[in-house]
Amino acid sequence: MSLPETMRAARLHRPRSAEQAEDVRIDEVPLPRPAHGEVLVQVKACGVCASDLHVVAGITPHGPQLPQILGHEPAGVVAALGDGVRDWQVGDRVAWVMSRPCGVCEYCRLGRENLCVTTSVAGVDHDGVQAEYAVADARYLVPLPAGLPFDQAAIVTDAVATPYHALKRGGVGADMTVAVFGLGGLGMHAVLLAKLAGAAVVGIDVSEVNLQRALAWGADEVVDASEGSVARRIRELSEGGVDRSFEFVGLPETVDQAVKSLRPGGRATIVGLGPQAIQTVPIALFVAQETELVGSFGYTQQDLGELYDLVESGRLDLTRSVTDRLTLDEFPDALRRLETREGNPIRMVVTHGD
The missing domain is CATH 3.90.180.10 (Medium-chain alcohol dehydrogenases, catalytic domain)
Structure with missing residues (x-):
């Protein structure tokens, strides 16, 4: 050309x-x-x-x-x-x-x-x-994929691939309970992908619009973080805590809530970026409950290819x-x-x- x-x-x-x-x-x-x-x-x-x-x-x-x-x-x-x-x-x-x-x-x-x-x-x-x-x-x-519109293809390269990589880091699977903190572009796709993996999902945000959108996208429960006591409410909804939590906000308080919302043996995956230090539960409690805390950054070429395969197969719908x-x-x-x-x-x- x-x-x-x-x-x-x-x-x-x-x-x-x-x-x-x-x-x-x-x-x-x-x-x-x-x-x-x-x-x-x-x-x-x-x-x-x-x-x-x-x-x-x-x-x-x-x-x-x-x-x-x-x-x-x-x-x-x-x-x-x-x-x-x-x-x-x-x-x-x-x-x-x-x-x-x-x-x-x-x-x-x-x-x-x-x-x-x-x-x-x-x-x-x-x-x-x-x-x-x-x-x-x-x-x-x-x-x-031949039939994928360019606008949907483009957002896969961050808005979808970043939460997909995080869910792989977190180890989400069928019959797990998952909490997603922050329901913006990344968090909404985390909800979509966690449901695709067969998990039950609780979405957390301060925006009523985002909370209602998460329900429409398949979240089983939502929690309005502006009302406080977030971790306690998540533990009540999930009968003792979730198996996995994902933080897409990048604030110390949401990282703390992501850890405190876990059941013993749970894993929190942090995706949100921020300059502050992480401060959460006492070391003794962290150890006694065998809590896991991991970071997740970006994605890999393999992640990107897997997502386009999911779209091409019809399993992942990005039309919304x-x-x-x-x-x-x-x-x-x-x-x-x-x-x-x-x-x-x-x-x-x-x-x-x-």
């Missing part, structure tokens, strides 16, 4: 500070060129995520220089091949891992590339993919996941809407064409 010389991209020129508002613009920039082992992808869809908001708000540091392209939930079509790429063709429908692992370290060789010590994340540590085109490491491309489809020009306002929760979106997605 004939490629343009330039493209449009959403770029952060200045993060928010105490003195100034953030500056996010839609710019015309040179088209990137794929290096050896890379492909150029024409982006068809890219999700809008709270991580974008964290970079814009100055909570998460941006890459080494500004302006920087934002975004890290892409799906699209291969537009050009770099030298050495043999397994992909122009026109292939693809998504790819949001991080850029080295591919050769111990963790990458073990298939745990999310723990690569030199990895960098698109839109956070280097230029992202909220643009008309983006380059991707051909080693970490994943083919898309995308609540807003936007143009690139609407991206700056989408960040505002995400921060204010205007319209209570699950996932907003910028789409290009199809």
Whole structure:
């Protein structure tokens, strides 16, 4: 295909500070060129995520220089091949891992590339993919099911894959009881995936809209965290505590509640990111009840492939996941809407064409 010389991209020129508002613009920039082992992808869809908001708000540091392209939930079509790429063709429908692992370290060789010590994340540590085109490491491309719309395919690369990896870390299975703390985009998909695994689910949030949505998505019970005594109420609902809990908020108090909601022998998996230290039950109680506390970060290429297989088989339905489809020009306002929760979106997605 004939490629343009330039493209449009959403770029952060200045993060928010105490003195100034953030500056996010839609710019015309040179088209990137794929290096050896890379492909150029024409982006068809890219999700809008709270991580974008964290970079814009100055909570998460941006890459080494500004302006920087934002975004890290892409799906699209291969537009050009770099030298050495043999397994992909122009026109292939693809998504790819949001991080850029080295591919050769111990963790990458073990298939745990999310723990690569030199990895960098698109839109956070280097230029992202909220643009008309983006380059991707051909080693970490994943083919898309033929009938899957690009907007649904895009959100799998974070909003679905991150909770899926967490549920695998937590070890969720049939006949288990599960508590999900935080019912935003990640937490809602954790509810969906835990039900798919055969678990009974309790959803916890402070938003009535999110609580009702979780029930509609299959949660067996919900708890309004604004009413207090969260762990006690979960233990009452689950007859002594849940087998597994998942925290998608990143606050010390929700981590504490996730631990305290467990039955003896239970496991809490923490996904939410925050700077504070974890403080929870006394060490003696933690030991006596054989409590497990684990972290879960991102996902792997294998996770992504497994999810697309679930979608292709008809077992995983993502038709309700995308609540807003936007143009690139609407991206700056989408960040505002995400921060204010205007319209209570699950996932907003910028789409290009199809």
